[in-house]
Amino acid sequence: MYFCPALFGTGRNRRRENVLGSFCVWSDLDEPTTLECLLHSGGVLPSVVIESSPGKYHVYWLLSHLETDVQKLQRLNAAAAEALGADRSGFDAAQLLRLPFGVNSKPAANGHRPSIVYLDPEAVYNADWLLTRWPEPNAGSWSMPESEPELVSWDGSLPGLDELPTDVPGWVRERLTEGVAGDRSTAAYSVTLALAEQGADPNDIVGWLRQSPLFDHYGTVERLERDVSRIMAKHVPTRASSEASQRPLELPSDSWAAVPVKDILAGTFQPLQPSFMTCSGGGISLLYPGRSHSIAGESGGGKSLAAQAAAAQALSDGKRVCYVDYESDVNSVVRERLAETFRVSHSALIERFSYVAPDGRPSGGALSRLTGQRFDLVIIDGVTTALSQFGLSGRDEGEVTLWNQELVVPFERSGSSVLLIDHVTKSAESRGSYAIGSQAKRANLTGASYLARNIRPFGIGLCGILELKLAGKDRNGQIQRHADDRGVVARFLLDSTDPEQPVFRFESVAQPGQPAHMVSREEAWENAALEFIRTNPGSSKRAIVEAMGGGGKAAREQVLNLLEARGQVRRETEPHGLAHRYYLST
Incomplete structure (x- = not known):
């Protein structure tokens, strides 16, 4: 009902x-x-x-x-x-x-x-x-025309996949047959738009989606007809002109040649937009195409997981990904993470994913063969080990720059978005806003740098959260405007409470200009409850809930129950069984 x-x-x-x-x-x-x-x-x-x-x-x-x-x-x-x-x-x-x-x-x-x-x-x-x-x-995600578009009326026909437009991207066929483990609303929208842009008949689009696992997102044919109608009416007629206006300025291939300024003065230049590691619901993206980026954080905090999730997103979108791994092994990355945790299809991994586990400096044209494959996204996991294998020190600015020119820049020049995974110093007081070692690591980046902070641990049966904060660099300026006053732009969530069906996403966390250190109401209640129990061990539930401040009593009690469920506090029943006392878990 x-x-x-x-x-x-x-x-x-x-x-x-x-x-x-x-x-x-x-x-x-x-x-x-x-x-x-x-x-x-x-x-x-x-x-x-x-x-x-x-x-x-x-x-x-x-x-x-x-x-x-x-x-x-x-x-x-x-x-x-x-x-x-x-x-x-x-x-x-x-x-x-x-x-x-x-x-x-x-x-x-x-x-x-x-x-x-x-x-x-x-x-x-x-x-x-x-x-x-x-x-x-x-605005395009919620504003609607004043009148409804003419509704597609499906005639019940079920066209076969062999009738798809000849130039349709391979990922469209893949999603129609296999579905997607992530955001199905975005997947259905992308498939509809791609088919419409290839000139597919709206009736056929409804027929293909009706047979697809993506139909579960719609539930009814009426909703499917309505959404296809809206996408056709709103996006298809203006798509070509919109893409032309977003095309970035093409620079000369010779870096010493003068850059043409005519387009900039004419007002037609469009700044480069990030397009990888995308937040859910059509939110911001965190990685620029053809630029280098870094995520630095403590060991075991989840930064590699976030990078692998970005790889899964790209593969699900039909992109090509290369993973240069100095930290783990092929079974952990490919089978356990990409295939099982992030549900990337085997066909996508076989056709569009390359895994490399170097044990020394590239030789004999090996790097050229990799860059020649024109990957959309390249992840280099383990910068410290990579520098060591090159015989270089991570603390020497000249050697860091040499390594960057030899390994990172060739991928950038081939058009790849490059993500470096690095470590921070163990001391939170001395780590600053960049990775361990020379500041040249950050200076050489052409995209954005992030510090990763684990909010909640990752693991089987857990819902892990990783916070991503801009670490003083967003060279193209399109990400920092989405940060709060602490520089936090996004969180990565991996819900593994059901190990058979893990769910992940990136989500943007704040609008520009939010007050520094703003926390949600439930976070404030959690902090208040934990502090009250710490200073008043053995307190009753009523006393704790009152100390948590204003708001709904039922909601405050729910937060206290969550603290107990997560093991942060424990409840003891008095011998007569009529009262409960709360203590911090040890």
């Missing part, structure tokens, strides 16, 4: 132009996750969470007033989806969502009964304040 959270005028049908307003913002989290991981995503605790099918949720934030600006309401829904990594096509003010009773009849739901799994009726928000806490969505 379904309902629409928006209000409509009496006797009017369910169309966006008939919406009067809504008392809530909503988001459809279609990728499997856990409630705990959901509550720690997005930066704002929800008011209501309904588990619509196993591990999938409809999330609501109650508003303090009726929001009658429909465009603003859709902008809020899109911002919430981007913050959570949820379905970015679910912003429509006339969206249908499941009621918390009845039975989900989809085959994949296996008879699941939707139910309320989290409720805080006192969590009521101002709409304008929510917009300051969530990333600003791209």
Whole structure:
């Protein structure tokens, strides 16, 4: 059973132009996750969470007033989806969502009964304040034309894959046959757009998607028809001119030749945009094409996992990836991480992925053969070991620059986005904002440098989180404007609470100009609870919840329960069994 959270005028049908307003913002989290991981995503605790099918949720934030600006309401829904990594096509003010009773009849739901799994009726928000806490969505992801496009009416035909346009990219066929383990809404959108750009008939597009695993994202043919219609109407006519306007300035191949300034003066120059390691929901990307970048962090913190997740994203998008590994082994990277954890298809790994495990300096044209393959993304994991194998010191500026020119620059010149994985010093006080060793490591970068900080550990049965902070360099200037005042731009999340179905994503965390060290309400409650228990061991639940400050009591109790579930605090029952006392876990 379904309902629409928006209000409509009496006797009017369910169309966006008939919406009067809504008392809530909503988001459809279609990728499997856990409630705990959901509550720690997005930066704002929800008011209501309904588990619509196993591990999938409809999330609501109650508003303090009726929001009658429909465009603003859709902008809020899109911002919430981007913050959570949820379905970015679910912003429509006339969206249908499941009621918390009845039975989900989809085959994949296996008879699941939707139910309320989290409720805080006192969590009521101002709409304008929510917009300051969530990333600003791209206007194209939520704004709609004033009238609905002409709806595609599917005739029921099911064309075969041999009838796909001849020039369609190989990844489109792959997604239509195998689906995708990550964000299915983005995958379905990309497939529809790619087919439309090749001149495919809208009726055939609906037919191909109806037979595909991606159809689970839509659920009904009516929704599939509607989304294909909107994509066709909104994007296809202007796609060619849009791409032409985004084309970066072409520089002369000879670095000593004068750079033409005509295009810059004419106002047609477009700055290079990042396109790899992309945040969910159509958010920002963190790596520029044809530029070098670094992620530095403590050992075991998850920086290599984040790099491998970026590789999985690129491979799922039909890109070519090379992994130069000085730290691990081929079984761990290819089978355990890319194939099993990040669910990259075997065909993509065989056809578009190269794994290299060097044990010395490249010789005999080996590097030229690699760069000649024109990889889209190159990951060099283990800078310190790489320098050592070259017989060079990581503390000597001249030797670091020589290594960069010999190994990194050739990949850049071939058009690859290069990501270096490096270590920081063990001392947090002396590490500064760059990797261990010479500052030339950062100076030689042509893209952006990041410091990685582990927020929650990664592992089987855990939901790990890694924070990515700009480390003083964004040479092209397109990423730093998305950072908060601490320089944090994104988080990497890997939810392995279900080892058979791990879920990962990158998510942007803040808008420009946010106050420094801003924390979400639940984080503030966690900190307050832990500090109170530390100074008052053996406190009662009531005393702890009161010490956590204002807000909904049920939500504060939920946070305390989460601390206990994660093992940060322990609860002891008094002998008479009528009271519980809380202590920090040792």
